[in-house]
Amino acid sequence: MIKTLTGKIDFAESLRGQSATFILSMSNTKTANIEGITQAGIPGMLHLTPTLDAEFLCTGEVRSLENIATTPKGVPTPALMSRAVHLLHPFRTIELLNLGLDVTPKVDYFTYHDRGLSPSDSIATGANIDALAVFQKGLEFGQTYTPKSDYVILGESVPSGTTTALATALALGYACEDKFSSSFKNSPKNIKKEVVESALRNIDPTDDLFAILSKVSDNMLIFNAGFILGANDKEYSIVLAGGTQMACVLLVVNRILELMEREIDATKIALCTTKWVAKDPNSDIQGLLEMLNFPINSYYTDFDFSLTEHPPLKLYDEGEAKEGVGAGGTLMYGLLNGLSKEAITRKVESFLG
DSSP states (O other): OEEEEESOTHHHHHTTTOOEEEEEEEOOBGGGGSTTSOOSSOTTOGGGHHHHHHHHHHHSOOOSSSSOOBOTTOOBOTHHHHHHHHHHSOOSEEEEEESSOSSOOOOOSSEEEEOOOOOBOOTTTOOOOOHHHHHHHHHHHHHHOOOSSSEEEEEEEOTTHHHHHHHHHHHTTOOOTTOOOOSSSSOOHHHHHHHHHHHHHTOOTTOOHHHHHHHHOOHHHHHHHHHHHHTTTSSSEEEEESSHHHHHHHHHHHHHHHHHTOOOOGGGEEEEEEHHHHTOTTOOHHHHHTTSSSOOEEEEEOOOSTTOOOHHHHHHHTTSSOOOTTHHHHHHHHHHTTOOHHHHHHHHHHHHO
16 A cells, blocks of 8 residues: 655555654745635635644644635545544644744644744745745754654645745756646646746846745745754654655755755655655656655555545545645555555545535
8 A cells, every 4th residue: 555656665664553743844925825826725715724734633623714625626635634544543743833824723732833934925026035044943943853753754734835846946956847746636837837937037147055945935845954954863764744845845955965065864764645646647756756866765655535435535536636734644654554545534534524
């Protein structure tokens, strides 16, 4: 049920039966306000998506809105899968990482890391991020953070994050025009292309790496690149739970290592995504990972909703939504701990009534 994209299955197997801390990293970028660019949430309220994801993941309730976030086509948030796995085989802890939210999740008792960041602006006009400061905050977090578990599953919730990731990777010199996924079955390529081209025009030839990131990226990508580098000499491993956005985190790490003339111990890092991303004909996550200067173990979970009759869930199998809120990594955690496809499916169905 766990398939290898790059590297060896050994890393995944070494996690079998181990405890995990799930960290949800969340941020807002005003890029999501561009009409038609994303369906990761409710139109007009996309800024609430990470807030609602965190609330549901932690409590099984949405508290900042009456109903759970769905796309315009009715696809429910991938948080349902992460929540289902947690109820069936709980994570050691769930922790929330605020990397610039418009609305704070209404959650008590859970560890909440607020790094003092503001939501970033639209990359079309300049993201207006102090990328070096954000990176340094991530680096410090990685150097000081110790989980109460064997390893960390790092997920994300960033509406329009695949667009900012695409712009980031292109700006850093990667040939990746058609390799990033979308929350849509049919990616709004014309809209994305226009926005990304606008973002790239803001770059000055004299801009260094962090000046480029300040204009075209988002807080999640930059902070988590620092987190990974800061934690690299720690004992615990990190599983990047996500799709092409998390691949972009590694592409940022790659460029920073080149700049610093350093190497990384990649045996402590892996990426795990969903089958929907891995098999997406409109993107190429494996191709992105093969652009790294270091080898990476990466996987996808052979999980789908073929066992359900719920129309909203069937939309995943048709190519909508695909990933988010750590779905790929949490599904791997569940499968490594003995959960069946049927058990996870039935639990997800129970949230929908």
